[in-house]
Amino acid sequence: MKKTDKIFVAGHRGMVGSAVVRALVREGYANVVTRTHAELDLLDPCAVRAFYETERPDVAVIAAARVGGIGANSAANALFLYENEMIALNTVWAAAEAGVKRLLFLGSTCIYPRLAPQPIPEEALLTGELEKTNEGYALAKISGLKLCEFLRRDRGLCYHSLMPTNLYGPGDNYDLVGGHVLPTMVRKFEEARVRGDATVPLWGTGSPLREFLHVDDLAAACLFVLNLDNPPDLLNVGSGEEVSIRDLAEQVRAATGCPATIDWDVTKPDGTPRKLCDTSRIRALGWKPAISLAEGLARTVSDYRTECAEHRVRMGHR
Numbered sequence: 001m002k003k004t005d006k007i008f009v010a011g012h013r014g015m016v017g018s019a020v021v022r023a024l025v026r027e028g029y030a031n032v033v034t035r036t037h038a039e040l041d042l043l044d045p046c047a048v049r050a051f052y053e054t055e056r057p058d059v060a061v062i063a064a065a066r067v068g069g070i071g072a073n074s075a076a077n078a079l080f081l082y083e084n085e086m087i088a089l090n091t092v093w094a095a096a097e098a099g100v101k102r103l104l105f106l107g108s109t110c111i112y113p114r115l116a117p118q119p120i121p122e123e124a125l126l127t128g129e130l131e132k133t134n135e136g137y138a139l140a141k142i143s144g145l146k147l148c149e150f151l152r153r154d155r156g157l158c159y160h161s162l163m164p165t166n167l168y169g170p171g172d173n174y175d176l177v178g179g180h181v182l183p184t185m186v187r188k189f190e191e192a193r194v195r196g197d198a199t200v201p202l203w204g205t206g207s208p209l210r211e212f213l214h215v216d217d218l219a220a221a222c223l224f225v226l227n228l229d230n231p232p233d234l235l236n237v238g239s240g241e242e243v244s245i246r247d248l249a250e251q252v253r254a255a256t257g258c259p260a261t262i263d264w265d266v267t268k269p270d271g272t273p274r275k276l277c278d279t280s281r282i283r284a285l286g287w288k289p290a291i292s293l294a295e296g297l298a299r300t301v302s303d304y305r306t307e308c309a310e311h312r313v314r315m316g317h318r
């Protein structure tokens with residue numbers, strides 16, 4: 001990727017897209033193209049096609065998606081399937097039709113089977129049943145990454161994908177019902193501290209294992225793979241640090257300085273029991289994360305307090 005390339009980042013207002021734009025600008029890529037939702041509806045194939053034909057970017061990074069935690073996904077699998085499928089097919093297919101030479105598609109490690117071997121290697125794709133709580137989202141992301149793979153094979157376009165583990169960072173969604181576990185915990189503990197609550201309600205048993213990656217590490221990984229001449233079709237990206245939900249809760253409690261005790265609501269779902277991705281492939285190519293969970297949590301609590309003070313905490317979907 002050249003510094004003068006015109007780079008389209010789809011989803012630049014989201015947590016991932018905004019981190020990618022920050023990283024591109026910091027690294028001196030001056031020609032970044034973005035569109036707000038109001039300017040370009042990614043669910044509309046004609047609008048997306050017209051956009052690519054007018055703008056003719058050299059590179060596209062597809063970071064747009066409807067995302068949410070276990071609550072949002074399990075309550076609306078149809079919506080998560082439909083919107084993410086349309087976004088993936090429109091943004092990838094129309095890019096190919098308009099002659100975009102390079103494209104990076106972003107997914108998630110929830111594309112892998114629920115009971116995949118751990119840590120999950122890229123080869124586990126499509127070897128078993130998906131996790132039911134986010135099956136719609138996963139199916140849409142599998143379509144997107146397969147479309148990239150097929151276009152690369154059929155037309156020689158360098159379209160490839162990154163599957164990040166659970167992400168967190170600035171601009172995250174702090175919705176108590178629809179958000180992912182880490183930002184939700186930050187908000188719950190911080191609000192309990194401020195209000196002086198004795199307990200904090202959390203979901204499930206606390207036993208599932210998860211891995212978390214700071215979004216600035218993901219953005220660095222995006223630039224890294226975009227600068228590979230012949231990247232693999234699919235690469236996992238994660239921190240390699242595994243933590244139980246219970247341990248995470250203790251760490252978030254400490255990071256916020258909240259003295260409350262935790263009340264586990266076991267009527268809420270645990271989701272997939274373990275989700276650690278095998279990142280040996282991207283590490284062998286030369287990438288590694290720079291932000292530990294401890295440092296990332298400290299930064300996130302501080303970012304959240306700033307976002308609160310400036311009344312710009314994101315809750316729910318834009």
Ligand code: GDP
Nearest residue numbers: 069070179180181184202203204208269270271
């Ligand atoms: P997942 O990683 O795709 O399953 O989605 P999440 O990021 O929402 O993480 C869900 C895991 O965290 C499950 O094991 C939940 O039971 C657990 N969890 C504990 N408390 C909460 C909470 O307040 N919100 C969410 N979303 N998950 C929670």
